Amino acid sequence: MAALDMTVIANQRQVVMYFIFLFRDPRYRAFVCEKIATKDGHWDATGLRTETGTFFNGAGGIKAFTNFRQLLVQADLLQDVTFRFKPFPVLSLWFPDAVETSGSFILNPVVKQEFLSSPQSFLVKHGLNGLLNSTPAELNKVKMHITYEDSADQLPIYAPQTSRSPSSPGFKLWNKSSPPKRSDLLPAETLTNPALLERANNQHFLLEKMVSEGCTANGHGPQYNIHIDLLVDTDVGTVLFEMKSCNVGSVRPQVRRAISQVFEYSYRYRDSLKPTVQRCIVVERKPRGQDSWLIQYVQFLGIALVWKKDSVSSLECTAQSLRMLVPLLGNVSAWISADST
Numbered sequence: 001m002a003a004l005d006m007t008v009i010a011n012q013r014q015v016v017m018y019f020i021f022l023f024r025d026p027r028y029r030a031f032v033c034e035k036i037a038t039k040d041g042h043w044d045a046t047g048l049r050t051e052t053g054t055f056f057n058g059a060g061g062i063k064a065f066t067n068f069r070q071l072l073v074q075a076d077l078l079q080d081v082t083f084r085f086k087p088f089p090v091l092s093l094w095f096p097d098a099v100e101t102s103g104s105f106i107l108n109p110v111v112k113q114e115f116l117s118s119p120q121s122f123l124v125k126h127g128l129n130g131l132l133n134s135t136p137a138e139l140n141k142v143k144m145h146i147t148y149e150d151s152a153d154q155l156p157i158y159a160p161q162t163s164r165s166p167s168s169p170g171f172k173l174w175n176k177s178s179p180p181k182r183s184d185l186l187p188a189e190t191l192t193n194p195a196l197l198e199r200a201n202n203q204h205f206l207l208e209k210m211v212s213e214g215c216t217a218n219g220h221g222p223q224y225n226i227h228i229d230l231l232v233d234t235d236v237g238t239v240l241f242e243m244k245s246c247n248v249g250s251v252r253p254q255v256r257r258a259i260s261q262v263f264e265y266s267y268r269y270r271d272s273l274k275p276t277v278q279r280c281i282v283v284e285r286k287p288r289g290q291d292s293w294l295i296q297y298v299q300f301l302g303i304a305l306v307w308k309k310d311s312v313s314s315l316e317c318t319a320q321s322l323r324m325l326v327p328l329l330g331n332v333s334a335w336i337s338a339d340s341t
Contacts, residue, residue: 012094013249018075019098022131024105027059028068029131037130041139049083088133091142095119095132097249169272174212174222174230176205203245204229207282207308210315211241214335228265236328237276240265245284252291255283255298255305262303278328280304286316286339299324306336 022028035047035055048069053062060067072078077086099119106112115122123129124136132139211230212222220232230241242262244254262279279302286307287294295318298305304321308314315336317325325332 012089012097014075015077015089015094016098016101016249018071018077019095019131020102020105021071023098023102023128027056027064028071029128031055031068033127033130037133040135041129041133042135043085043130043133045083045085048078085133091132091134091139094249095142097247100250169269170225171223171228171231171272172225174208174224176208203284204243206313207243207245207284210308210313210335211243211282211306214315214332215239215329217334218330218332220329227261228269231273232329233274234328237278238274239278239280239325239328240273241280241282243282251283251285251287252294255281255287255291255294258283259298259301259303276328278304278324280306280321280325282306282308282315284308285310309337 022032031051035051036043036045038044051065053065056062056064069078069080073080077088078084079086099116103112103116106115120129120139120142123131124139129136129139208224208229215222215230215232220234223231223233225231228240229243232239232241240262242258242265244258246254258281262281266273266277266279281298281303283305284307286309295305299318299320302324304317304324306315306317306321309316316339317336318339322332322336322338325336
């Protein structure tokens, strides 16, 4: 099963690279949308079989065409010998990752915001849904959980303060019922507080809910404010939680962003926190493979790292992270298990 999972992940990454390359290159982008995709966006191999490189005259010719064909083969979208297209992987599994990376190459801030806020609508509007072998109706059904938003560093912008830290932390008891929809957020709110956009995400809400219920079961009242996802005050100190939803390819950037946030919030709200602060990052999936080093790195920084288990709605962490949390939260074994691998 593990080998199969890694094959699936590798294929998804290849398709991500396919999209990024075509999205950035006007020659190939136009070739797919004009010669391969039909009017509804579905692919037809006729244009691929009859092409001799003339479409790329003055822009690479036959070599550009053969490079493009090889790109499709490597992405497992084309059987090279028979010129038959293979089915695209399920869009929801890889398209969000492709959007996040592609958005970083858009220099115009207005265009970038339009693309990141609704990539499906953007592609349909510009006649680019053919890049995904999809009709507008099919593309609009894809559920997107974009973890990056149009902000320079994805951290909040604070109002100027004359005191050492915010005079009114605005903490409230965590008692949320459901996350706000992205469409309900005001543009001004999202520009000054990207955390609101991140919280308009069901997976992010699930992580908050799991931790909140666990802390409550241990006799602690979890709180939150406009910046901090979850905070628990105990007799021993404060536990500051930052939640991060993430796709397969975005674990590393999400963990890195969370590291910045927990330290930044600890500093910004230091007058409202107890002298002892234990920082904790909670992510949607365990860092694996090339990202596995993040587990020890986060703990090296003195931050506990907890992740949601793949198959069940429960939390897990290393024995070292448990040792960081237990002194402040008490026995958490009922809702956080020790990783056995």
